[in-house]
Amino acid sequence: MRADARKNYDHLLAVARAVIAEQGADASLRDIARKAEVGLGTLYRHFPTREALLEALLRASFDELTARAGGLEIAASPDEALVSWLREAVAVAHNYSGAIAAMVAAIADPDSALHASCTTMRAAGTRLLARAQVAGVARPDIDGTDLFALLGALAWLRDQPSLRPRADHLFDVIAGAILTERRS
Template sequence: MDTEKKPLRADARRNYERLVEEAKRAFAAHGVEASLEEIARRAGVGIGTLYRHFPTREALVETVLREGYDAQAAVARELLGSSEPVDALKAWFAGMGEQATRYRGLPELMVDVLDDETSPLYASCHAMRDQVSHLVERAKASGELRADVTVHELLVLLHALSWASEHLSGDKSLERLLDLVFTGLRAS
């Protein structure tokens, strides 16, 4: 979805930035299903302005998440230099898990769009996925990670763990769940 866009006028740019900031606040308070009408109202614009900038909810969510996803892709590149490939992969998943649990409802949304090439989130997810795939392949090549594990399976597991840590009480922290999963993912 890399279509070239002309630069926004100053007032349109301010509206865009206010919409993104209000979306961050609304998603933090109410999850990714927060009212788009309320986001527009709090940004001081009409719903039509929101939809001109973000034609779908997923487009708005993608914009809000992009900075974090870009950071996680950079972390994956940095972790490639680690001497412990599986620990590096686990560290990346812990950071990504924090991203995935930042907004209520995000894990469900992410699983829904993992294979939906029409979703605005798809491109962002796959750019990050490309970076983490190098970590996965490195961990497999070291013999520490099961050879039959795919990046897609790991991302589905991550979103399932994120969902579980969001919905379950007790000792179900994401870190604890990741420990359990990575114990099972290690090659024998």
């Protein structure tokens, strides 16, 4: 990519990140282009679909979550690793208000621009869940798909103004339902 094209790309991502954080994943692409001071054609040249833009925004965060899961596997007890990672994943999903629907749809659609990023992140969480299950501290009757669904539900709760004050409490309830026992 040429230097000027890379600069436009990076600038578009920064503006899109700010607009989506403020307005949600359904923010107007026209507004993003206008705030970035580029033409709509420039936006579409870099990101032909809303999903492609979301994938570019989420990829870095999902890659960080995947790496974080690897670190937690080594450094934390299985239950602590799982709960820490889940809390961080919920926070990332919440930062992109409204992106949960696209993330859930992408898991089932291999042609989706978000598919690879979402499945990689889900696999990282699944490894942490499996480790906790082998250690006997997580329910054996849930899998990575269930964990991803709970992540989505918890992020959705944080997106609801009337439920936001209860989000931490509800996270603890869900974490308690996943774990069979918490180590001291």
